[in-house]
Structures are given as C-alpha cells and as structure tokens.
Amino acid sequence: MSKSKFSFNFRKITESRLFFPLVALGLILLFDLIAVPGFFRISTREGNLYGNLIDIARNASTVSLLAIGMTLVIATGGVDLSVGAIMAISASVAAILMNPYVLATELPPHIMKFMSDPNFTYQPLWIVILATLIVATICGLWNGLLVAYGKIQCMVATLILMIAGRGIAQLITNGVRIQIFYEPYAFIGQGWIIILPFSLYLVAIVFVLAWLLTRRTAIGMFIESVGTNARSSFFSGIDEKRVKLLAYTFCGFCAGIAGLVASSNIKTSDAFNLGVAKELDAILAVVIGGTMMSGGRFSLLASIVGAWVIQAITTSMYAVGVPAFALQAIKAVVVILVVLLYSEQVRNFVQKISARKEA
Amino acid sequence: MKSRILYGVLLMVLVFGLVGCGKKSAGPACAPNCEYKDMVVGFLQTGSEGGWRAANSASFRETADQLGLTLKFYDSQNDLARQVAGFHQFNQDPDVNVIILAALETTGWEEVLKEAQESGKVVVLEDRRIDASEDMYATYIGSDFAEEGRKAANEMCKLLEGMAGTNVWELVGNVGSSAAKDRGQGFRETMDACGIQVTKSQTANWSITEGKEVTEAWLKETQDVQGIFAQNDEMALGAIEALKEAGLKPGVDVKILSVDATAGAFKAMLAGELNVTVECNPLLAPQVYEAALKALNGETLPKWIPSQEGVFSADMPNLQEIADGRKY
Incomplete structure (x- = not known):
C-alpha cells in the first residue's frame, strides 16, 4: 500500500515542470560537492551572506529577469532576440539621465567636480528608473506591433531591434563607455537587504507580478492557447494579436529591469558589451525550464531555475579552474547533457523505471 | 547604426561625385615632394567594438583635419567581405593614393594588395598585422x-x-x-x-x-x-x-x-x-600619416614601426x- 503510494508520488513528481530543471541543477551542484572542496561554504560578511551559492543566484538574476519575459513570448510560439540590445539601450538611457555632462567635450570646472561625485545625479533616481523602464517597454511594444499587427515573423521582427538596438544605445551615449558613480543607483545591482542581494528581491517581485498577471487572470491561459493553436483560439474568441502584443511588451519591460541590474552591478553603462548574447542565455533558460519553443504550456518558476542552471555551470567552471581555451567547449557539453534530460526517450526511460517500481 | 548608414551614403556620394566630375588624378604625381595636402587617404576601419576603437577612429579623423589631408573613412562593420569590397573600391578610386588598413582577419589579402600595387597605392597597416609578404605593404604600425x-x-x-x-x-x-x-x-x-x-x-x-x-x-x-x-x-x-x-x-x-x-x-x-x-595607444594617426607620407615620397620604411606607448x-x-x- 505504502509502496504504491510512493510510486504514485514519484510519477507525479517526474511530471512536474520543475522536476527536470531541479534535477539538472542538483547534478551540477553534486559535481561541485565532489570536485570543489568548500564550494558550499557560506559565511557572512558585514551581515550579508557570502559564498558561491549566493553568487550563482545573484549573477543569474539578469538572465532570470530576461527569462521571465522570454517565457511568455516563447509560450505564444514566438521568440525575442532583442532583449540583450534592450538591456544596452536601458543602461545607456539611465546613465545619460544621471550624468548628461559626460557627452560634453568642454565643461566648466564647477560641473567637472560633479563628474565622479557619488552623490550627484542630474535627475532623481525614480525618474531615471521610470524613464528607463518606459523606454524599454516601448522597445517591447515595438517588437509586439511588428509581430502581432505587422505579421512579421518573430525572428526577423526582433532581429531588427537586436541589431539596431545596440547602435541606438551607442548613439545615446555617443559611443563612449560611461562609468556610473551615483551610489544609490549601484544599490540595484550591488545592494543587500536582510542578508540577501537586492537583485534577488527584484527577481522575486517581477516573478510575482508575472505570476499574478498570468495565473490570477485568464491571460496565462490565453497565452498558452495562442501558443498551442492560434487558429482555434481565434475561433474561440481570443484576440491573438493583443495577447502577443502583451507578451512582447512585458518582455521588453523585463529586459529594461535586467539592463538596470546589469549596469549597476558593474557601475558602468557599456553599450558595446552589456547584454551581448544574453538573449541566447534567456532562451536556453526557458528551454531548460521545459517550455517548448513551439509554444504552449509554460512555467515561470522553472525558467528561473533554468537561469540558475546556466549560471551554476559557469560558476562551477571558474571554481574548478577549467583552462580558458576549453571553457566554451565544456560548457557546451554540459548544456547538451542537460538538454538530453528533456528528450522524449530519456523521459520514457524514467517513466519506465517508475512504472517498474509500481509493478 | 544610423551614423554607419550616413557614412555609407556619404562615401557613395563622394565616390560617385568624384568619378563623375573626372577630377584631376592626384596620386604619386607629386613625388618626391608630396605634402599632407596632396594625400588622399582611404581608411578601412574594422568597425565599432569599444572605447579603444572609437578613440582610434577619432584620432584618424581629427589628425586628418589638422594636417589638411583628405580622409575617406570606410567602416567595415566587422564584416570581412565588406572590408575587402571597400579595399577594391579604394583601389579603383583614382583620387586615393594611400590606403590604410585595420584588418579584420590576418589572411586573404594577397589579391587586393596586388591590385593596390598595380594601381600604385601606398598601403599602410594599422593596429593589426596580416599574413602577407612584406613587400606588398609599406609598413605596419601597431602595438607590441x-x-x-x-x-x-x-x-x-x-x-x-x-x-x-x-x-x-x-x-x-x-x-x-x-x-x-x-x-x-x-x-x-x-x-x-x-x-x-x-x-x-x-x-x-x-x-x-x-x-x-x-x-x-x-x-x-x-x-x-x-x-x-x-x-x-x-x-x-x-x-x-x-x-x-x-x-x-x-x-x-x-x-x-x-x-x-x-x-x-x-x-x-x-x-x-x-x-x-x-x-x-589608439592615437596612431600621426605616426601612420607620417609614415604614409614618407612612403609616398619613395622612402623605404622599416616593416614594423612600434607605436609609442607609456606606463x-x-x-x-x-x-x-x-x-x-x-x-x-
């Protein structure tokens, strides 16, 4: 009796969307446990937690934020390649609003001394953040309009902003890398609240927001329905265009927050390098989270775990001391192994084992 | 992005405009007494990649203004095919007498270099070395x-x-x-x-x-x-x-x-x-222009001039x- 109950639970667990990403994360951490002594050591520094695990969660926050938005887009059967570029745009906008003087060639000395003053900002922080997020949201809206109303294929439509966006970001900052000295801004990416990094709270807030939006209203169901079968959802009265527009717009908004976090983490707005190839990490995180690229059912939490998996791989590689030239190749192998967990064959295999236990 | 398109359009206008008017061909006609004002430089930049590259480009633009030479700036946008095409274009441009190359790749330059030699252009390599026989270019100026x-x-x-x-x-x-x-x-x-x-x-x-x-x-x-x-x-x-x-x-x-x-x-x-x-040092333009002028006047240069760099x-x-x- 108790045995069959156990098996029943086992099957239920393996069917959960969170199961595979958690298994992947567990395997990577297990490897660290064996290969890297002291990997799990967590100490406190100035009252904050300090250790590899915290680093993984914190450095994954950029990709986590992107992945939340990307999940909704992929669930509608689309993809957004422009999130990395949107990150660069928002970092540029934020940097310019805080310190527009960096663009001037000649400055009177009384303004010059503000340049590296940690308390100086041209616009108050709330305007900086608000304006940045509005710009990022408009970028998302643009993508949404092209895909939903322009009927342009999502790859092509978002590729436009992926390429042009980095140019726009460079145009905003006049092609220079801007160091950010304003201390309160650095809090977004570097600050701590009650033993945990502030960026983790941000991820949690955006996650709750997205969860409420999709699971406490019918929107989540609409998204899944559009992703599963756009035509039949149209016949059942779901406005496919609006659903897609919403998903892309929200994705842009998330990319804006990610841009704020990434730029404040390094206290620099770097239009050339900020968020390069991050769209691919975000897509990978969503895929590891078990959402199909063809659209349909999705899980936000699983996508965040996916982002942790990616970051755990990177951090482990650094900790193990993989030589620089082998880094990419080994990362690729690990990713292949992780993705293999999702193949139908492997799943059937796991199911078979659980079935055998039942017998 | 916008600026790139702008440069592209400007460049085309320039090239077509000049070809159309059939202006006098400068070139090494002035040798061995060429001055900076006789120099028409075609500069093949790699593309934008960061602060260093931006300073490098700015150096070439500003120094050209200061010395009074004509600079035709070509942005290869980190695309090798584009850069090779730009090289062809400069080879066929009768006004250009100096070509400066910041190469995207080390190999594959023999053909255009030969073409340049045939049309009598001075080729100076900047910042990035290439694998080509040394008599195909005047000199390389860059960091060690x-x-x-x-x-x-x-x-x-x-x-x-x-x-x-x-x-x-x-x-x-x-x-x-x-x-x-x-x-x-x-x-x-x-x-x-x-x-x-x-x-x-x-x-x-x-x-x-x-x-x-x-x-x-x-x-x-x-x-x-x-x-x-x-x-x-x-x-x-x-x-x-x-x-x-x-x-x-x-x-x-x-x-x-x-x-x-x-x-x-x-x-x-x-x-x-x-x-x-x-x-x-990204501000290589003064050294590069000086070397190019010397080469234009028929001087033989060392094949590598290290850029001046401090600590x-x-x-x-x-x-x-x-x-x-x-x-x-």
Missing part, C-alpha cells in the same frame, strides 16, 4: 602586445618585491585573439624571470561583467592573492568591484595592473584602486594632470 605584457610583468615584480606571498592571478581577453595571446606570453616570460608564478588564469572576454564574475568565483576559494593582472582595463574594473565586495582593498591588499590606459583606468588609479596601467602608475605625482590631458 608581448612588450605590453612584459612591461606589466616588470611593474608587478616591482610591486610584489619582498612580499611573503606572491600569488598572481591573470584575467585573459578573448581566447585566440593576438592581443590576449601575446600579452599573456610576454607577461609569463618576465614573471618567470623574477620568480613569480601565475597561479590562476581564466578568460573574461575583455568584459567588466565577466572580470567581476571570474574574480568573485576565485575569491570564494581563497583570498590569498597579492596581484591581479588584467589584460585590459575593463576586466580590471570588474576585478576591483569583486575585491571590494569581498572586503579586500584593491590597490592596497591586492595590486592590480591592466593594459590599455583608458579614461576608466585613470579614474580608478586616482581613486587608488588600480596600481598600474600599461598604455595601448602609468598610481603613484605618479602629476597623475591628475596626465588624466586631464588625455583624449580617451
């Missing part, structure tokens, strides 16, 4: 990356002299790039000579974010580190952030050296967080002055 590494190592040896522990970490640029390879090699050679081992080395792809991430991960393992060598300024800035978060004092507890000497490095040195930066350290008394006077 290995020397930059050696300079950094010398400074590191000086800074760590007499210290109990000598653990040095290295942040490497893009794996496979000549800058990363040669800087690393030069650094190691000299470090070996003064008996200090590089205990950790990892790529951070020239980026601040990755420089921080890598250093962060290492610091979790051990905080027994006395020196960090970053192959560019950005990675050093990332390492500085990681050290600060770990409660170490960058520049004091851990000596930090970088290469490039950009504005960000000077700010960090003024704050006492960076010890030394070795210059990788700046945080304990220089006139650091603020130097920082104010710098353009990038």
Whole structure:
C-alpha cells in the first residue's frame, strides 16, 4: 500500500515542470560537492551572506529577469532576440539621465567636480528608473506591433531591434563607455537587504507580478492557447494579436529591469558589451525550464531555475579552474547533457523505471 | 547604426561625385615632394567594438583635419567581405593614393594588395598585422602586445618585491585573439624571470561583467592573492568591484595592473584602486600619416614601426594632470 503510494508520488513528481530543471541543477551542484572542496561554504560578511551559492543566484538574476519575459513570448510560439540590445539601450538611457555632462567635450570646472561625485545625479533616481523602464517597454511594444499587427515573423521582427538596438544605445551615449558613480543607483545591482542581494528581491517581485498577471487572470491561459493553436483560439474568441502584443511588451519591460541590474552591478553603462548574447542565455533558460519553443504550456518558476542552471555551470567552471581555451567547449557539453534530460526517450526511460517500481 | 548608414551614403556620394566630375588624378604625381595636402587617404576601419576603437577612429579623423589631408573613412562593420569590397573600391578610386588598413582577419589579402600595387597605392597597416609578404605593404604600425605584457610583468615584480606571498592571478581577453595571446606570453616570460608564478588564469572576454564574475568565483576559494593582472582595463574594473565586495582593498591588499590606459583606468588609479596601467595607444594617426607620407615620397620604411606607448602608475605625482590631458 505504502509502496504504491510512493510510486504514485514519484510519477507525479517526474511530471512536474520543475522536476527536470531541479534535477539538472542538483547534478551540477553534486559535481561541485565532489570536485570543489568548500564550494558550499557560506559565511557572512558585514551581515550579508557570502559564498558561491549566493553568487550563482545573484549573477543569474539578469538572465532570470530576461527569462521571465522570454517565457511568455516563447509560450505564444514566438521568440525575442532583442532583449540583450534592450538591456544596452536601458543602461545607456539611465546613465545619460544621471550624468548628461559626460557627452560634453568642454565643461566648466564647477560641473567637472560633479563628474565622479557619488552623490550627484542630474535627475532623481525614480525618474531615471521610470524613464528607463518606459523606454524599454516601448522597445517591447515595438517588437509586439511588428509581430502581432505587422505579421512579421518573430525572428526577423526582433532581429531588427537586436541589431539596431545596440547602435541606438551607442548613439545615446555617443559611443563612449560611461562609468556610473551615483551610489544609490549601484544599490540595484550591488545592494543587500536582510542578508540577501537586492537583485534577488527584484527577481522575486517581477516573478510575482508575472505570476499574478498570468495565473490570477485568464491571460496565462490565453497565452498558452495562442501558443498551442492560434487558429482555434481565434475561433474561440481570443484576440491573438493583443495577447502577443502583451507578451512582447512585458518582455521588453523585463529586459529594461535586467539592463538596470546589469549596469549597476558593474557601475558602468557599456553599450558595446552589456547584454551581448544574453538573449541566447534567456532562451536556453526557458528551454531548460521545459517550455517548448513551439509554444504552449509554460512555467515561470522553472525558467528561473533554468537561469540558475546556466549560471551554476559557469560558476562551477571558474571554481574548478577549467583552462580558458576549453571553457566554451565544456560548457557546451554540459548544456547538451542537460538538454538530453528533456528528450522524449530519456523521459520514457524514467517513466519506465517508475512504472517498474509500481509493478 | 544610423551614423554607419550616413557614412555609407556619404562615401557613395563622394565616390560617385568624384568619378563623375573626372577630377584631376592626384596620386604619386607629386613625388618626391608630396605634402599632407596632396594625400588622399582611404581608411578601412574594422568597425565599432569599444572605447579603444572609437578613440582610434577619432584620432584618424581629427589628425586628418589638422594636417589638411583628405580622409575617406570606410567602416567595415566587422564584416570581412565588406572590408575587402571597400579595399577594391579604394583601389579603383583614382583620387586615393594611400590606403590604410585595420584588418579584420590576418589572411586573404594577397589579391587586393596586388591590385593596390598595380594601381600604385601606398598601403599602410594599422593596429593589426596580416599574413602577407612584406613587400606588398609599406609598413605596419601597431602595438607590441608581448612588450605590453612584459612591461606589466616588470611593474608587478616591482610591486610584489619582498612580499611573503606572491600569488598572481591573470584575467585573459578573448581566447585566440593576438592581443590576449601575446600579452599573456610576454607577461609569463618576465614573471618567470623574477620568480613569480601565475597561479590562476581564466578568460573574461575583455568584459567588466565577466572580470567581476571570474574574480568573485576565485575569491570564494581563497583570498590569498597579492596581484591581479588584467589584460585590459575593463576586466580590471570588474576585478576591483569583486575585491571590494569581498572586503579586500584593491590597490592596497591586492595590486592590480591592466593594459590599455583608458579614461576608466585613470579614474580608478586616482581613486587608488588600480596600481598600474600599461598604455595601448589608439592615437596612431600621426605616426601612420607620417609614415604614409614618407612612403609616398619613395622612402623605404622599416616593416614594423612600434607605436609609442607609456606606463602609468598610481603613484605618479602629476597623475591628475596626465588624466586631464588625455583624449580617451
């Protein structure tokens, strides 16, 4: 009796969307446990937690934020390649609003001394953040309009902003890398609240927001329905265009927050390098989270775990001391192994084992 | 992006305009008494990639204005095919007498170089070396990356002299790039000579974010580190952030050296967080134009003219002055 109950639970667990990403994360951490002594050591520094695990969660926050938005887009059967570029745009906008003087060639000395003053900002922080997020949201809206109303294929439509966006970001900052000295801004990416990094709270807030939006209203169901079968959802009265527009717009908004976090983490707005190839990490995180690229059912939490998996791989590689030239190749192998967990064959295999236990 | 399109359109207007009017062909007609005003330079830039490249382009534009020579700027947008096409275009342009190339790739230039030779253009390589027979171009002007590494190592040896522990970490640029390879090699050679081992080395792809991430991960393992060598300024800035978060004092507890000497490095040195930066000079235009003029007048040049580069350290008394006077 108790045995069959156990098996029943086992099957239920393996069917959960969170199961595979958690298994992947567990395997990577297990490897660290064996290969890297002291990997799990967590100490406190100035009252904050300090250790590899915290680093993984914190450095994954950029990709986590992107992945939340990307999940909704992929669930509608689309993809957004422009999130990395949107990150660069928002970092540029934020940097310019805080310190527009960096663009001037000649400055009177009384303004010059503000340049590296940690308390100086041209616009108050709330305007900086608000304006940045509005710009990022408009970028998302643009993508949404092209895909939903322009009927342009999502790859092509978002590729436009992926390429042009980095140019726009460079145009905003006049092609220079801007160091950010304003201390309160650095809090977004570097600050701590009650033993945990502030960026983790941000991820949690955006996650709750997205969860409420999709699971406490019918929107989540609409998204899944559009992703599963756009035509039949149209016949059942779901406005496919609006659903897609919403998903892309929200994705842009998330990319804006990610841009704020990434730029404040390094206290620099770097239009050339900020968020390069991050769209691919975000897509990978969503895929590891078990959402199909063809659209349909999705899980936000699983996508965040996916982002942790990616970051755990990177951090482990650094900790193990993989030589620089082998880094990419080994990362690729690990990713292949992780993705293999999702193949139908492997799943059937796991199911078979659980079935055998039942017998 | 917009500006690139603009340049493209401008370039086309220029080329077609000039061809259409059938203006007098300049070229080496003025030799051996050519002056800067006789020079029409076609410059094939790689594309935009960061602060260094931007300063490099600006140097060529500004110096051209100052010297009164004509510059036709061609942005290859990091696309090799585009760059080769641009080279063809300049070869066929009767006005152009000097072609300056910042090559995207080291190989595949024989054909266009031959074409240039046939049409009597002076070819000067800037910043990036290519694999071609030396008589195909006038000269190469650029940094000696290995020397930059050696300079950094010398400074590191000086800074760590007499210290109990000598653990040095290295942040490497893009794996496979000549800058990363040669800087690393030069650094190691000299470090070996003064008996200090590089205990950790990892790529951070020239980026601040990755420089921080890598250093962060290492610091979790051990905080027994006395020196960090970053192959560019950005990675050093990332390492500085990681050290600060770990409660170490960058520049004091851990000596930090970088290469490039950009504005960000000077700010960090003024704050006492960076010890030394070795210059990788992007303002190559004066040297390049001078060499091109000499070549135009028939002078034979050495096949490699190293660019003029200095070493700046945080304990220089006139650091603020130097920082104010710098353009990038």
